[in-house]
Amino acid sequence: MRLSLLSLLLLSSCLSTSSTSLSGNGDPLPSWADGGLKETIVDFVEGATDPESVHFVPPEERIAVFDNDGTLICEKPVYSQLAFMIDRAMGYVEDDPTLGDQEPYRSLMDGTFGRTNDIDAFIELAMKTHTGMLDEEFVAIAEAWLASARHPELGRPYTELAYAPMLELVSFLQEEDFQVWICTGGGLDFVRCYAKDVYGIGPENVIGSSTQKAYREIDGRGEFMRLAELVNPLNDGPAKPVNINRYIGRSPIIAVGNSDGDLEMLQYVAQRHARTLTLLLHHDDGEREFAYDAGIERALIVAAEGEIEVISMSRDFGTVFAPAP
């Protein structure tokens, strides 16, 4: 299913884009509405890739970073990895009902988790559901969940809920020799489980939150044991530019986010080159998706000052989700 979604979009992108010129008949971004940010994006990419342009950027410096949940893919009412954590935790309680008296299970069961719990409780839940097993075991668990879970309101696999305009933008940039990276607060290994199939972004281009791992020889084979300890703070806020520096070592010229947790990343990118494209997706379309301002307040204020362009989902997304395959 996930492969089909990607294939469909890559195909539509191939069919609609001239391979040599953006100014031909092809439209590289058919799911973007005309008259809004689409032209800004195409102009930016044309300038960066045209050797005759004063804005030309050599291929090795064409780097774009995208936040994941809420930027590339739907995150409401709950993003896929949190749904995964809750499902796994509920499974633990099913196996051992006495856990229901303990945190974080109690607040998960009475629906107050996320309201009454703090970041430490969140991390505790993440550790309980993501660690204590071998790496390959975790990947199998996550892949099985991703294949079977359904979005509670839209009824589709979470991995089908990537935004069609964003998938086109990723493909468009890759065709124009951009390195496209994900820089997510989500878990590195969880996002890698679907990033290649859904977005066409390989595991080596995913930056995320991650846990320590111990390399141990088990039955003569080296294995990674997942340990209940974060490598670093969660990859959010100021940690995003720090990890872009650590993993990429060059400043991107394009950054796309959707929340205050992406603000430092967007500002960092905007400051580092004379010409950059920094985009903030505003979820203002309650008809076709979910409308919300919580968690984007600071970023919207900064964007209003002109450094960052706001993608209005209601205005700029001609299509929100690709049709089910």
Place this chain on the structure above:
Amino acid sequence: MRLSLLSLLLLSSCLSTSSTSLSGNGDPLPSWADGGLKETIVDFVEGATDPESVHFVPPEERIAVFDNDGTLICEKPVYSQLAFMIDRAMGYVEDDPTLGDQEPYRSLMDGTFGRTNDIDAFIELAMKTHTGMLDEEFVAIAEAWLASARHPELGRPYTELAYAPMLELVSFLQEEDFQVWICTGGGLDFVRCYAKDVYGIGPENVIGSSTQKAYREIDGRGEFMRLAELVNPLNDGPAKPVNINRYIGRSPIIAVGNSDGDLEMLQYVAQRHARTLTLLLHHDDGEREFAYDAGIERALIVAAEGEIEVISMSRDFGTVFAPAP
């Protein structure tokens, strides 16, 4: 100077390699001696890249990892980053002679550092010389040092002392659509200062030891302050496979090292696919370079069991260093 070295080797590689076939007239590895491992390497790459071969590997899975000091570049009598640390530390003592009574300066001055000191003293020296400044300041310091420092015995810039056969191998693999990564115990940012110019390996393909950084707004611009704390253990031994998993997220099919610190990386790579190429460079050429077995004992024993191929510098390197530009 460094650019010229790379250009020279890329040029020689381009001139000597047929662009479509390895079996044409071109020799992709002219600095490797015939009759030894050269044929093994070429056979491996031919199998991995020939769509008709049972050993074909799709481009996205063609990943090669190289250790740096002692594998790609000369590390004796002292590797460049340690020389950099010592030079900087001596500069501190020049500025403030009272430091000479304190460790790690005292043992540096009396020549016992590295013999009497332990890993903690080494890390302390690394922190004193690599942190406490902005990232851009550190890069400027390291680049200035790399431009002016000379190898104490060979009299050439350290960055000219990459091995010609290894530079050819890196270029050859890149031409054959391999992602070539460095996985070094050395400092991430130090190695990145020359990896692109010397090896043609961009900063996003360097994995190394690194320090924490704080993202801070200074005069309205986000800056990275380098903090005196390692992100993780040094990228050595079992940390190498852990970081390959973290940064790349796929198992390489080629790994090249030269010491016991590379053993887990080599074993990990050898175990993960049916057909892999794992190479251990043995410095057995005291005539043309430096002959030494210290620090490679364990790896040589494992190699003798057949899992890892030993590159004998005296037998396999037709040329050791490229001529000065």
